Amino acid sequence: SQQGEEDPQALSIQEGENATMNCSYKTSINNLQWYRQNSGRGLVHLILIRSNEREKHSGRLRVTLDTSKKSSSLLITASRAADTASYFCVAFNDYKLSFGAGTTVTVRA
Amino acid sequence: DTEVTQTPKHLVMGMTNKKSLKCEQHMGHRAMYWYKQKAKKPPELMFVYSYEKLSINESVPSRFSPECPNSSLLNLHLHALQPEDSALYLCASSQPDRDNQPQHFGDGTRLSIL
Numbered sequence: 001s002q003q004g005e006e007d008p009q010a011l012s013i014q015e016g017e018n019a020t021m022n023c024s025y026k027t028s029i030n031n032l033q034w035y036r037q038n039s040g041r042g043l044v045h046l047i048l049i050r051s052n053e054r055e056k057h058s059g060r061l062r063v064t065l066d067t068s069k070k071s072s073s074l075l076i077t078a079s080r081a082a083d084t085a086s087y088f089c090v091a092f093n094d095y096k097l098s099f100g101a102g103t104t105v106t107v108r109a
Numbered sequence: 110d111t112e113v114t115q116t117p118k119h120l121v122m123g124m125t126n127k128k129s130l131k132c133e134q135h136m137g138h139r140a141m142y143w144y145k146q147k148a149k150k151p152p153e154l155m156f157v158y159s160y161e162k163l164s165i166n167e168s169v170p171s172r173f174s175p176e177c178p179n180s181s182l183l184n185l186h187l188h189a190l191q192p193e194d195s196a197l198y199l200c201a202s203s204q205p206d207r208d209n210q211p212q213h214f215g216d217g218t219r220l221s222i223l
Contacts, residue, residue: 033210048210102151
């Protein structure tokens with residue numbers, strides 16, 4: 001089932017710029033995950049943040065979580081053409097993933 | 110290359126055909142999943158198997174029949190599908206751990222119903 005909304009729906013940036021996308025979810029969570037999907041491919045897990053964590057870093061990725069607002073953000077720093085993809089925030093609860101609508105990111109060379 | 114292998118990559122079938130989608134993983138994961146994804150939409154969960162037992166069926170029509178013959182294999186049997194069933198079908202696997210559930214996805218089977 002679709003969990004919530006992502007903002008923006010689409011984002012176009014220049015290579016080297018940062019990309020920020022936000023998501024909201026509706027129910028309680030065990031953790032919040034972000035996945036990337038390149039066109040016509042499967043999803044790749046990027047980063048997981050637990051419900052008792054507020055911020056997490058992994059390479060060029062920074063994720064924040066605000067459980068009081070039921071929201072999360074993903075920041076990709078120093079974007080590259082290879083970052084062009086759809087990004088989904090995914091709420092995990094009761095052994096199920098619930099996907100947001102996704103943000104399509106285009107990085108222009 | 111992904112660690113979850115799905116076959117075939119593409120499948121075209123008529124509404125009266127019977128076909129099967131296959132998924133295989135060798136990561137020792139004991140939970141496996143089927144998702145359906147329409148164009149420009151997020152994946153929708155269909156079925157979850159945990160320790161080779163069906164644990165979640167998201168009210169999927171009976172023309173889709175999942176099967177988990179062993180801990181490495183997951184099948185989706187298709188019969189009498191409708192044109193609206195055309196989609197990308199994704200398989201995923203993970204450990205059935207309540208707190209840490211990164212899922213590993215295959216590249217999917219793109220299914221077209223004529």
